[in-house]
Amino acid sequence: xxxxxxxxxxxxxxxxxxxxxxxLSLSVAPGERLAVIGRNGAGKTTLLNTIMGLTRLHGGxxxxxxxxxxxxxxxxxxGLGLGLVPQTRDIFPSLTVEENLLSCLRGDATLEEAYxxxxxxxxxxxxxxxxxxxxxxxxxxxxxxxxxxxxVLLLDEPLEGLAPVICEQLMAVFEELAKDGTRAVVLxxxxxxxxxxxxxxxxxxxxxxxxxxxxxxxxxxxxxxLHRHVGVGIDP
Ligand SMILES: Nc1ncnc2c1ncn2[C@@H]1O[C@H](COP(=O)(O)OP(=O)(O)OP(=O)(O)O)[C@@H](O)[C@H]1O
Numbered sequence: 095x096x097x098x099x100x101x102x103x104x105x106x107x108x109x110x111x112x113x114x115x116x117x118l119s120l121s122v123a124p125g126e127r128l129a130v131i132g133r134n135g136a137g138k139t140t141l142l143n144t145i146m147g148l149t150r151l152h153g154g155x156x157x158x159x160x161x162x163x164x165x166x167x168x169x170x171x172x173g174l175g176l177g178l179v180p181q182t183r184d185i186f187p188s189l190t191v192e193e194n195l196l197s198c199l200r201g202d203a204t205l206e207e208a209y210x211x212x213x214x215x216x217x218x219x220x221x222x223x224x225x226x227x228x229x230x231x232x233x234x235x236x237x238x239x240x241x242x243x244x245x246v247l248l249l250d251e252p253l254e255g256l257a258p259v260i261c262e263q264l265m266a267v268f269e270e271l272a273k274d275g276t277r278a279v280v281l282x283x284x285x286x287x288x289x290x291x292x293x294x295x296x297x298x299x300x301x302x303x304x305x306x307x308x309x310x311x312x313x314x315x316x317x318x319x320l321h322r323h324v325g326v327g328i329d330p
Contacts, residue, residue: 097159098124098175100145100246100278105154107144113152114140116302122246125275129293129310130282132324137302138282139181142248146178147171158246177244181251183235187224191215194223194234198241208237211267229260236267246278247271253285261288268292286324290314298323 100122108114114137122128130138143149145156147168156163158174166174185194195208195215209216212233218226226234232252239247249268253261265288272279272292283289290296290310298306298313298320305323313320 098245098278099157099159100176101155101157102145103155103157105144105156106152107140107149107154108152109140109149111150114149114302115144117154118303119154120297120304120307122278122280124245124278125272126278126295127272127293128278128280129289129296130280130299131284131286131289131296131320132299136299136324138299139250140302141299142178142180142250142280142282145171145246145248146176172242172244175243175245176248177239177242177246178248179236179239179250179252181254183231184238185223185226185231185234188222190220190222191226191234192219194238195241198238200242203241203243208241211240211270212237229256229263232256232260232264236264240271244277246280248280248282250282251284252281253283253288261285265292286320300324 102118102120105115105118106113130141132138140149144151147163147166151164158176163171189197192205195205214230215233215237218230223231223234236252252264268279268281271277281289281292290313293310296308296310296313297304300323306319
């Protein structure tokens with residue numbers, strides 16, 4: 095277990111000289127389902143970016159599988175098993191769906207795996223990225239990251255701007271991905287209800303730090319915590 099633990103200790107990080115995350119400590123165990131909830135600007139994306147090495151680390155340390163990430167380049171973190179699906183949907187618009195997937199195949203990953211999870215992508219495999227709907231682009235972005243075989247899958251607001259039916263399909267895929275308990279899934283989401291239904295543990299973020307951490311069930315039972323700390327949409 096410990097060899098695939100992700101640990102952040104007293105991390106302060108940001109963009110250039112700016113500090114966004116402040117003294118943040120967190121660990122994510124193999125197979126864990128963690129939801130990250132917070133208002134706009136709370137630092138959720140910055141947290142994922144910091145795990146991937148896309149920010150400047152001003153203080154503290156990060157470790158994965160017992161190895162220090164502090165000075166490790168993003169592509170090497172990806173090679174170690176950390177995979178990010180960014181909020182911006184990471185696809186090549188001028189390449190077909192199939193070419194997009196082939197460009198990030200790693201190890202024994204196969205196109206068929208991606209198509210089994212997302213049958214829609216198989217139907218659209220010869221279409222260019224720019225011809226896809228928003229939901230299809232998100233599916234492709236997720237599938238591209240999965241082709242790198244991540245052991246820790248970081249999802250940055252994957253439901254944003256998508257129709258409810260697509261959100262349901264994507265949540266079912268995340269369930270499928272988390273089901274065998276080997277891959278950790280970290281879900282940053284404004285849709286607090288969906289995130290709480292999926293996660294076992296939740297962190298609430300505000301002003302670049304963790305203001306509450308605990309079982310998802312606690313926040314489902316007592317929604318005042320959500321309102322107090324982040325005020326995001328969930329019925330009391
Ligand atoms: N590239 C950047 N350069 C400088 N500051 C940035 C950059 N990206 C984000 N920030 C700032 O960092 C803070 C946290 O932003 P971040 O995107 O991590 O928040 P978030 O919780 O993910 O919000 P959202 O839900 O809006 O995506 C904000 O004040 C934002 O303006």
